[in-house]
Amino acid sequence: MTLNEIVQKLISKFPDNILDSNPEGVEPFIKVAPSDIFDIIKFLKEDPEIDLSFLNLITGVDWNQDNRIEVVYHLSSVAFQSHKLAIHAFLDRKAPRIPSICGLYGAANWHERETYDLLGVEFEGHPDMRRMLLPDDWEGHPLRKDYQFPEEYHGIKWA
């Protein structure tokens, strides 16, 4: 299947939830509604003709001015070398929440924890939603554009 066909198949299956798509280009992507991310990724993973069974990474972008946070999933296929797709979902910046896909990919566990750690996105249904890299009592999420550097940490001055 070409990426165009994959996107067409996806749109026929989820007509309301695919907001935008660009199967051409360097980084083919679709934009989806965050509430249905689990079903869409499940379909992409389990359909034998698409077989996006490999999760490359989950990351996020802070769109400070638009008041949105974007979560990006990069999927690819082991069986079909040309199948690769990035899935973008936009969340409200004040309380970013999105369903976890840990049930589909084991690798999602740490990626989601890291996205939570650095951007503050809550993944609903994640088995262990803690910070990944920073200490548990750290304040703020450093990859947010308006992040304030800490004055000190446990009595040790920052500057």
Add this chain to the structure above:
Amino acid sequence: MSDSHNENSNKENLTNPMTKSANPNIPGERYGNQVILTTLNDFFSWAKASSIWPMQFGLACCAIEMMATAATGFDMDRFGAAVFRSSPRQSDLMIVAGTVTFKMGERIKRLYEQMPEPKYVLAMGGCAINGGPYSLYGYHVVKGVDRYIPVDIFVPGCPPRPEQLLEGIIKLQELIRQKELLKRESMIYDPKRNSPKTNQ
């Protein structure tokens, strides 16, 4: 008589170098190579400086250079300092090789406290000295490991070449030789000096 006596004296000559043609009137020859005169202080510092056991841990890219220094090419063991110990209880020297984050800094302090006296710290690379490349924008990087523990030797570089680390070790050995037995610097170290609010 003569045969057996000769054998005996031969054996004696082998086992006891004192009887072997030493001139008792010359002080250097009287005891052969058996006695070294020194002070207790010098003796202990010689022993300490010649068998430094570093702690086996590395924090970032500098650790790779530390491993290269310990490996055959540069052979840190020539200077008696490459028996890397996996336990702080067995080590004398902490080579802080790499970026110290706030999360790690507290663990480094704990490890330092677990090391027995005498103990020394060598801060390797810009990161351990003042945050290095992260000194301006690293929100999580401690700007110098000396905010947590006292540092004896700073080895600058990003990363320092193995030769630089070796020179740091040699400087540390000089430092150890200068220290007096009953006046150990680290015992009179005041942790409040660097970070006024540090307390466990």
